[in-house]
Amino acid sequence: MTGYVVRRALQAVAVLLAITATAFGLFFAAPSDPALIACGPKCDTGQVEAVRHSMGLDRPVAAQFGDYLGGLVAGRTITDVDGSPIDCPAPCLGYSYALHQPVLDAIADRFPATLSLAAGALVVIVVLGVGVGFTAALRRGTRTDRLLSGFTLVGASVQIYFLGYALQYLLVYATGALPVPGYTPFGSSPGAWAAGLALPWLVLGFVNAAVFARLSRVQMLESMHEGYVRTARARGLSTLRAHLKYTARGAGAPLVQLLGLEAGALFGGAFITETVFGIDGIGKLAVDSVVQNDLPTVVGTVLLAAFFVVVFVALADLLVARLDPRVRLV
Amino acid sequence: MSAVLRIRDLSVSFTGARGALVRAVEGVSLEVAAGEVLGLVGESGSGKSTVGLAALGLHDPARTRIEGSVEVAGTEVVGAPESRLRGLRGSRIAMVFQDALAALSPFHTVGAQLAEAYRVHHKGASRAEGRERAAAMLERVGIAAARAGDYPHQFSGGMRQRVMIAAALVNAPDVVVADEPTTALDARVQRQVLDLLAELGRENGTAVLFVSHDMGVVGDFTDRTAVMRNGRVVEEGTTARLLTDASHPYTRALTGAAPTLATLPGSRLATVDEPAPVTPPRPAAPVVDGPPLAELAGIRVEFPGRRGLSVRRPEPVVAVRDVSLRIEPGRTLGLVGESGSGKSTTARVLAGLQRPTAGTVRFDGRDVSDAARDTALRRELSRDVQLVFQDPYASLNPRRTVEEIVTTPLRAHTRMDRDERRERAAGLLKQVGLAEDRLDRYPHEFSGGQRQRIGIARALAVRPRLVIADEPVSALDVSVQAQVLNLLMDLRDELGLSLLFVSHDLAVVRHVCDEVAVMRGGVLVESGERDQVFEAPSSEYTKELLAAAY
Numbered sequence: 032m033t034g035y036v037v038r039r040a041l042q043a044v045a046v047l048l049a050i051t052a053t054a055f056g057l058f059f060a061a062p063s064d065p066a067l068i069a070c071g072p073k074c075d076t077g078q079v080e081a082v083r084h085s086m087g088l089d090r091p092v093a094a095q096f097g098d099y100l101g102g103l104v105a106g107r108t109i110t111d112v113d114g115s116p117i118d119c120p121a122p123c124l125g126y127s128y129a130l131h132q133p134v135l136d137a138i139a140d141r142f143p144a145t146l147s148l149a150a151g152a153l154v155v156i157v158v159l160g161v162g163v164g165f166t167a168a169l170r171r172g173t174r175t176d177r178l179l180s181g182f183t184l185v186g187a188s189v190q191i192y193f194l195g196y197a198l199q200y201l202l203v204y205a206t207g208a209l210p211v212p213g214y215t216p217f218g219s220s221p222g223a224w225a226a227g228l229a230l231p232w233l234v235l236g237f238v239n240a241a242v243f244a245r246l247s248r249v250q251m252l253e254s255m256h257e258g259y260v261r262t263a264r265a266r267g268l269s270t271l272r273a274h275l276k277y278t279a280r281g282a283g284a285p286l287v288q289l290l291g292l293e294a295g296a297l298f299g300g301a302f303i304t305e306t307v308f309g310i311d312g313i314g315k316l317a318v319d320s321v322v323q324n325d326l327p328t329v330v331g332t333v334l335l336a337a338f339f340v341v342v343f344v345a346l347a348d349l350l351v352a353r354l355d356p357r358v359r360l361v
Numbered sequence: 362m363s364a365v366l367r368i369r370d371l372s373v374s375f376t377g378a379r380g381a382l383v384r385a386v387e388g389v390s391l392e393v394a395a396g397e398v399l400g401l402v403g404e405s406g407s408g409k410s411t412v413g414l415a416a417l418g419l420h421d422p423a424r425t426r427i428e429g430s431v432e433v434a435g436t437e438v439v440g441a442p443e444s445r446l447r448g449l450r451g452s453r454i455a456m457v458f459q460d461a462l463a464a465l466s467p468f469h470t471v472g473a474q475l476a477e478a479y480r481v482h483h484k485g486a487s488r489a490e491g492r493e494r495a496a497a498m499l500e501r502v503g504i505a506a507a508r509a510g511d512y513p514h515q516f517s518g519g520m521r522q523r524v525m526i527a528a529a530l531v532n533a534p535d536v537v538v539a540d541e542p543t544t545a546l547d548a549r550v551q552r553q554v555l556d557l558l559a560e561l562g563r564e565n566g567t568a569v570l571f572v573s574h575d576m577g578v579v580g581d582f583t584d585r586t587a588v589m590r591n592g593r594v595v596e597e598g599t600t601a602r603l604l605t606d607a608s609h610p611y612t613r614a615l616t617g618a619a620p621t622l623a624t625l626p627g628s629r630l631a632t633v634d635e636p637a638p639v640t641p642p643r644p645a646a647p648v649v650d651g652p653p654l655a656e657l658a659g660i661r662v663e664f665p666g667r668r669g670l671s672v673r674r675p676e677p678v679v680a681v682r683d684v685s686l687r688i689e690p691g692r693t694l695g696l697v698g699e700s701g702s703g704k705s706t707t708a709r710v711l712a713g714l715q716r717p718t719a720g721t722v723r724f725d726g727r728d729v730s731d732a733a734r735d736t737a738l739r740r741e742l743s744r745d746v747q748l749v750f751q752d753p754y755a756s757l758n759p760r761r762t763v764e765e766i767v768t769t770p771l772r773a774h775t776r777m778d779r780d781e782r783r784e785r786a787a788g789l790l791k792q793v794g795l796a797e798d799r800l801d802r803y804p805h806e807f808s809g810g811q812r813q814r815i816g817i818a819r820a821l822a823v824r825p826r827l828v829i830a831d832e833p834v835s836a837l838d839v840s841v842q843a844q845v846l847n848l849l850m851d852l853r854d855e856l857g858l859s860l861l862f863v864s865h866d867l868a869v870v871r872h873v874c875d876e877v878a879v880m881r882g883g884v885l886v887e888s889g890e891r892d893q894v895f896e897a898p899s900s901e902y903t904k905e906l907l908a909a910a911y
Contacts, residue, residue, distance in 0.1 A: 258463035265417055265458075265479045266528070267451035269443070280468045357467050357510045 039348075044342040050337045052096065054330045059092050063325050069128035085110045085127070099125060099330075124334070125327030129320070134331035137316060144214040145312035148235065148304065149297035151228055155236025157294065160243025161286065167244070168251030171275060172289040179244070187241035193236045196308035203229060210306040231308045235301055239293060248284055254281030284351045284358075291347025292340065299336025363391035364432075365535040365568045366416060366454070371429035371439075373411050373420065378731075382426065385411045387592040389429075390826055393536065399558065400579035400600060400616060401572045403589035404633075404838045405809065409572045413538040415439075416570065417454055418446040435536045452482040455529035457558070459541040461521035465513040472509025475499065478528045483782075498527040502557060518700070519550035526558055533565050540572045547699040547911040549864050555582050572911035574838040576616045582603045588612045602676045610636040620845035620872035622910055626891065627850065627872065631844035638847075646692045646875045652726055653687040654859050655711060655746075660684045660720035662706050662883075679705045682883045688827065693853065693860040695874030695891075697867060698905070703883035708829050708863050713739045724827070744774050751832035757804040761813055763790070764800040770822045778811040789818040793848060809831035810841035814848065819875055821852065829861045834869065846873060867910040871895050879903050 066083035067074070073080070085088050086104070087098065101107060104122035107128045109117045117126055117133070124134035126243040160183075167179040202208045212230045254260070255278050263273035302312030313332060320328035352358045373386040386408040393399045403409045418438045418763040431438040433454045438446065458464035458663040466474060468690035475498055476491030483490075502523040504516075518845050522542060529537050539558060543551040558580060562569050573579050579586055580600055588611065607613045617631030624630075629638035634645055661682055664903055666675035681703040689692045698704040708724060709715035713732030716861065722730045724742060732739040747770065750756035757766055767789055768782040777785065787797035793814040798885055804812055813833060830849070834842040850873060853860055864870050870877060871891060878888035887900045898904050 165649060258458060258460060259466040261419065262458060262464045262528075263466070263477075265450055265456040266478045267447050267449075268477075269447060277466055277468075280466070339473075355468060357514050 032165055032219035032360065039345050046341055047334060047337055050102075051334055054333045055096050055099070056092070058329065062318060065128070065324055068324050085114050096282050096331060119141060124331035126326045127320070127325050129323045129325040130328065134327045138217075138313065138331060138335060141312050141316050143216060144310050145298065145300055145314065146303075147214065147217065147224065147228055148231055148301060148310060148312060149294070151232035152235040152297055152304075153290070153294055154231050156243055157242045157290065161235060161247045163191075163240070163244040164247025165251055165274075165279065167248045168255065169207065169271075171248075171252060180248070183241040183244040184240075186237050186244075188240075189238065191234055191238055191303045191305050194238065195230075195304065198230055198234060199308070212310075214310045214312075228310075231304050231310065233296065234307075235297075235304045239297075243286065243289065243293075247282060249279055250282035250285055254278050278352065283354050287347050287350050287354065288344075291343045291345075291350075295340030296336075296344035298343070299338035300332065312337070363394065365395050365906060366391070366393040366570060367430075367432040368392070368412065368416065369430045369432075371412065371415060371431060372427070373408070374414055374426045376424045376426075377385065381648075386415070387591055389589070389592075389594050391570075391587055391594070391597075393570055395535065395584070396563065396566040397566050398562065398569040398571055398583045400583035400586035401570060401589060402576055402579050402586055404615075406591075406841050407589040408592040409574075409589045410540050413456070413540050413570060413572050416536070417450050417456055419450075419456075446847045448482075451478055451529075451534070451888075453534050454536040455532070456539065457522075457525050457529045457537060457539040457542045459544055460829050461518070461525045462513060464525060465521060465528075467513060467538075467835055470510050470512055471499070471504075471516070472496070473809075475509070475524070475528050475531055480532045482532050483891070494531060498531050501561070503528045510629070517550075518546050519554055522546065522554045523557065525563065526554070530561055530565070530567070530568070532834065534567060536568045536570065537562065538570045538572065541574070541577065544573070548867065549699070549906065551578070552909045554660040556584075574840075576604070576839065577619050577621060577827050580616075588615065597668055598628060613637070615840055619839040620843075620846070620868045622868055622871060622895070622907070624868070624872055629847050629850075630872075632843045632847070633840050649689055651690075654690045654725060655688040655721075655861075656723040657684060657686045658720075658721045658723070660707065660710055660717045660722070662703070662710060662715060663718040677718075677895060680883050681710070681717075684883075684885045686711075686878055686885070686888070688859050688861055689860055689876075690826075691857050692875045693862055693873060694882065695862045695870035696861060697865065697870050697877060698880035701882070702880040704863050704880045705831055706883075707880065708831050708861060711861060712746055712829050713742045716814065740773070743770070744823060745826045747823065747825040747828055748832045749813075749816050749820045749828060749830040752836050753809050753816055754804075754836075756816055757812055759804055762803055766804070766815060767819050767822055770819060774823045779891070784832045785822065786818075789822055790815075792821070793818045794844075808841075809837055810844055813837060813841075813845050815849065817845075817852070821856070824846075824856070825858075827859045827861065829863070831863045832865070833862075835864065835866065842869070849873065867895075867906055879906070 066086055066088050069086065070079050070082040075238060088275045089096060098107060102125065106121035107119055110120050111117050118159050119126060119133050120185050122135065127134050127137055134210070163179050163183055167176045170176050189301065199212065203211055209230055210226050215227050217224045248249050251304060255274065260273050262275045263277050264270060300312055300317055302314030302318050305312040305314045316328065317332035320332065352360050368389060371386055371389045372384065374382045374384045374614040377383040389412055390403065391399065401409045401412060401452045415427055416433065416438065418441060420427065429438050429439060433449055436449060438449065464761035465471070472492065472495045475495035479494045480486050482489045491503065496509055499509055504520060504523055513524065514523065542555050542558065546554065558569065571579065571583055583600045585598065586600045586603050589605065590611050596603065596607060596612045603612055603840070604616055607616060609896050613631060614631045614633045615635040618903070620630060631638060644830050649688050661678045664680055666677050684707055686694065696704045696707060706715060710717050713729060716733035717730060721728055724745065729738060732742045764783060767786040771777055771782045771785060783800065786800055790797045790800065795811060795814055804815065807815065833849070834845050837845060846869065852858065862870065862874055874891055876889065877891050877894040879886050879900065881902050886902050887894060887898060894903065895907070898907060
């Protein structure tokens with residue numbers, strides 16, 4: 032077990048390194064000049080060169096990458112456009128000249144919103160997706176099954192910005208059932224936090240729940256015919272109890288795996304949902320930084336998203352091993 | 362004695378495709394008294410398992426129509442509400458299923474499953490009480506109570522079946538339905554498990570309905586037997602009478618289908634179509650002077666061990682240790698052993714599918730040890746050496762027609778054109794006893810025995826000189842097994858084939874083979890001419906195996 036975790040952690044570091052390097056490399060290959068952007072439209076060539084030098088952009092790519100990794104581990108001092116030093120403690124993700132703040136601070140400012148949104152949406156996905164899938168499987172072939180399957184198909188085919196605006200109109204502006212969506216920190220008012228996020232949770236959860244509902248239905252139907260489910264019934268368990276205790280357990284592993292991927296993706300930011308509901312989260316930060324050619328922020332958000340995917344996929348694997356004692360962690 | 366399981370005029374129909382009713386059981390009446398063991402025998406599809414499931418009311422009511430009556434300890438099962446059935450199941454009537462690995466939950470410890478079986482019917486019982494009952498029951502079936510915290514996959518096949526029996530008997534039911542409880546087990550283990558079931562049944566006065574396709578096993582274990590065919594009981598009586606003096610030809614065919622240690626080797630086995638075959642006995646193929654066709658010398662096979670915490674390379678697992686074998690031209694070598702003995706690995710080495718860690722493989726005088734690594738060499742070898750596999754469901758590609766399956770080796774090894782190949786395929790089908798107009802069908806349209814015939818046709822397509830058959834009949838019913846064995850023996854004589862016949866069934870090996878080699882734990886414990894090994898075995902292990910065989 033300990034050996035597995037160590038191996039897995041090393042693997043994760045390797046993946047993250049590769050992703051950082053790729054993001055770095057891609058950006059240098061792109062036809063845009065961060066120095067020009069940092070300096071502003073009124074700079075002349077000489078000024079741009081000076082800024083380029085002070086930002087270290089005239090150094091070889093490999094050296095810049097080395098600086099970046101060094102900063103990540105030990106922190107470093109970055110030179111601002113005007114030549115003044117900026118202290119960036121570890122883990123330093125670089126300094127955003129566009130936002131005029133260290134990337135880590137930019138992320139830290141927005142992360143609580145993304146965390147709140149993702150966590151709530153995951154709860155909706157699990158409850159709605161798995162609940163619908165299991166119910167449909169237990170009533171397979173009936174009208175309930177067809178109705179639920181159709182319901183999830185709607186979720187899979189509808190777009191967040193359509194559903195989001197439609198529900199917002201219905202529940203917020205037409206009826207006033209909910210306040211205008213947005214992010215209020217949990218610490219300042221838990222009630223406002225929940226009320227403001229209720230709609231984003233529902234929309235993001237519903238749209239993503241479809242895959243879960245379909246997968247859990249199929250998995251349930253498959254493991255329903257396992258011998259051990261029949262044994263449980265032959266032991267005198269009610270059909271429902273046999274399915275809840277044994278069929279669901281047998282169906283669990285692929286769902287956990289998928290949930291791990293889903294969680295990783297959501298924690299890396301949900302741009303469309305954030306935009307629709309005006310939540311200032313990681314997704315918006317990432318897209319804005321790409322639009323503005325803000326290299327340090329782009330690399331930082333890419334790294335953050337990859338980090339969550341790697342961590343949640345590893346957690347999912349551990350959980351699968353807990354669920355099924357036959358799984359050997361190698 | 363009064364009957365605790367009373368089945369009267371039971372009929373079961375399933376709703377098939379497009380709502381058509383398929384009748385699986387028709388007008389079956391059976392009675393089992395307390396303490397009695399009733400055998401229910403028949404081929405796959407005879408409806409015997411359906412009767413067993415109906416006794417517990419386990420059929421899906423939405424897709425099954427059940428008529429007649431099933432009384433368990435005086436309570437009617439047919440038409441009873443689910444709540445009443447739940448009270449009966451596991452308490453008054455319990456079931457031991459065939460494949461314990463599939464029938465036990467892989468997610469829960471055996472102790473937890475036993476405790477659940479107890480507590481379902483003892484609502485007031487505490488967790489501690491459940492654990493105590495589970496531990497006591499495990500001890501009773503010969504498993505240390507300390508292993509209650511282990512999962513089913515950590516036990517051997519025989520131990521798992523003991524756990525199933527323990528779980529079935531934990532509430533001291535009146536009736537146990539045992540559906541092929543030992544079919545997947547080696548003979549020695551099978552005997553131990555059956556002895557245990559019989560002993561516990563006698564102890565508690567439990568009635569046992571013993572469902573099996575194997576007349577030999579039933580004969581040893583039951584007082585009375587009912588024989589089923591196509592959903593009906595064709596004959597019922599004391600087991601002793603059915604074995605020696607059955608009135609129905611079908612019963613006689615089932616009885617004669619499985620070779621025993623007393624059957625005349627090489628004789629034709631009885632089948633349902635041919636209940637009393639007459640053939641002159643086939644003498645063992647003569648020993649020919651000269652070099653062997655195939656030879657294994659000092660073969661050792663290691664597999665990499667499990668990776669633990671340490672960084673060091675783990676100890677390899679040795680599957681085969683210093684095994685030497687010879688297959689003479691035109692003769693059949695039987696390779697016998699229990700699961701885990703290394704017999705299949707040895708066969709794979711000879712087929713060029715597994716690289717030996719040490720030792721030499723020769724075919725027709727040529728060193729082919731490297732065939733597993735050297736694609737060109739393996740290809741050449743497969744021109745002369747072909748395989749027949751155990752599982753006729755897994756070894757045929759379900760998306761290919763029979764013609765495509767049978768002609769694959771021809772495409773790889775000959776320059777025949779399409780028409781020639783089709784003609785050859787048709788000839789092969791005829792040779793293995795299938796109608797040639799079935800070339801365009803897919804495997805799922807055939808029964809298990811027919812599929813095994815297709816597998817044999819594929820192996821014969823390139824006219825190989827050596828056929829390696831790895832447990833070719835162990836997935837088949839005894840009656841179908843008899844047909845396939847008859848076919849293999851016919852083809853062998855007709856084509857002058859050399860055969861490596863791998864099996865765990867001593868009686869089958871004795872019937873088919875000229876020479877026998879016995880393996881245990883990766884080591885060759887004994888080898889020699891058939892009569893010598895069976896009449897005067899030199900190793901203790903062979904003697905033990907012979908004592909357990911039917």
